[in-house]
Amino acid sequence: MTTITVFKGDGIGPEITDAVIDILNAAKAPLTYEFFNVGAAEYERNGALIPEAAFQSFDKTHILLKSPITTPIGKGFRSLNVTLRKKYDLFANIRPAKSNTAVKTPFPNVDLVTFRENTEDLYAGVEEKISDDEMHSIKIITRHASSRIIRSAFEYAVAHGRKKVTCVHKANIMKLSDGMFLDIFREIAPDYPQVEADDKIVDNTCMQLVMHPENFDVMVMPNLYGDIISDLTSGLIGGLGLLPSMNIGTDYAMFEAVHGSAPDIAGKHIANPTALLWSACMMLEHLGENETARRIRQAVDDVLAEKKCLTPDLGGTAKTEEYKDAIIAKL
Known part of the structure; x- marks a missing residue:
């Protein structure tokens, strides 16, 4: 089992993170997780955008799955993405864009x-x-x-x-x-x-x-x-909701959705977790778990192709949890 660090972010971050972790577990990905809340909401609670314990976890695991983070607007706040990339020398940002059947x-x-x-x-x-x-x-x-x-x-x-x-x-x-x-x-x-x-x-x-x-x-x-x-x-x-990414350095790797935290739809259970899920598949491939990644990708492709259970941004009416369950059913 590989232990990875997970930043749940804010806005829609916690919702899509929960969905992705459920799918990873359903696929029996050999992972254990250390979860941390980060972003603007965490700053309001505890005065730090990223808790020190979260940095310490990433220092130890070298693998981070990060959902969208809200950086407070105003002087004195640097983008958390830029901070993480610089701190861990994540010099390569890799973003694959591939057509799909849903959009x-x-x-x-x-x-x-x-x-x-x-x-x-x-x-x-x-x-x-x-x-x-x-x-x-x-x-x-x-x-x-x-x-x-x-x-x-x-x-x-x-x-x-x-x-x-x-x-x-x-x-x-x-x-x-x-x-x-x-x-x-x-x-x-x-x-x-x-x-x-x-x-x-x-x-x-x-x-x-x-x-x-x-x-x-x-x-x-x-x-x-x-x-x-x-x-x-x-x-x-078809949009940022379908674009995964990874940030790779010599010693550390961070996997994240490209889109933002979408606070306007937070809590409505209509967020699309696909970009974060495909980022997690890139993480699995980075860890050598190619077959698990392939099975998840195939399950997503099957659900997208059927067009029966899609989130609103994909033209459907499904809740985040319904879309997640449809993917798990294909697994």
């Missing part, structure tokens, strides 16, 4: 993966006030961080039988920072002759993704572009 979109054959560098770029939040009328935000790109995310994308492509890796950049304008990222991509690509390598400017990438997403396979890019483009890819498949 009809103009693009029925999307199957692509975004590799987002997770620790630097503008997203690192290094800013300075020049005057009341001028603020500077510093874009940081390093050879170390760029090399490891690019190599990770190629390694993933090889391991998963992917055909192409595309580097996304704005090197035509940011010739030093994005220029170095692109140069490193071109240096590394020849080490993987079995994988096609190309590059696209980020604005052109966005246009091409909504015209011909079938032309993309694996994409790798600096942090801010990855944040934007991965949300775009979720739109191709």
Whole structure:
């Protein structure tokens, strides 16, 4: 049995976490859990967004399943996602987007993966006030961080039988920072002759993704572009409720749904746990439990295909618990 840390988050976080844990248990995943409440609600209760005991658990287990967290809006509060990524050097954010049978979109054959560098770029939040009328935000790109995310994308492509890796950049304008990222991509690509390598400017990438997403396979890019483009890819498949992700470092791994805590529907029992469940499947695969992950994915696919028991965001009327029970019945 593997012990993992679970952050239940707030908003819809506890509801979808409970559903996912029930499905994991029904699939007999060989896991035990250490649960923690985190986020804005925890701050209101105990004065800490993430309790120290929660950090200590992750320090020990090295595996975190995290549901959506609300970071209070206002000065002095840094994004908890950014905090966790920086603290544990979770340098690779990996977000697969694949079409499904439940949601009809103009693009029925999307199957692509975004590799987002997770620790630097503008997203690192290094800013300075020049005057009341001028603020500077510093874009940081390093050879170390760029090399490891690019190599990770190629390694993933090889391991998963992917055909192409595309580097996304704005090197035509940011010739030093994005220029170095692109140069490193071109240096590394020849080490993987079995994988096609190309590059696209980020604005052109966005246009091409909504015209011909079938032309993309694996994409790798600096942090801010990855944040934007991965949300775009979720739109191709029906929304953030269907987009899982994992954040991988050398020693630690965090698995999370990409969507937010949706406080407007919290407690209504209509939240869709699919993104968090598929993130949990990525966690199982990371732990070598490929067959358990495959069985859960197949059960979800079967329920989506039947369209009899879907949550409102998928066009149905089912409660979260009813959708969960339908998946468990398929297992």
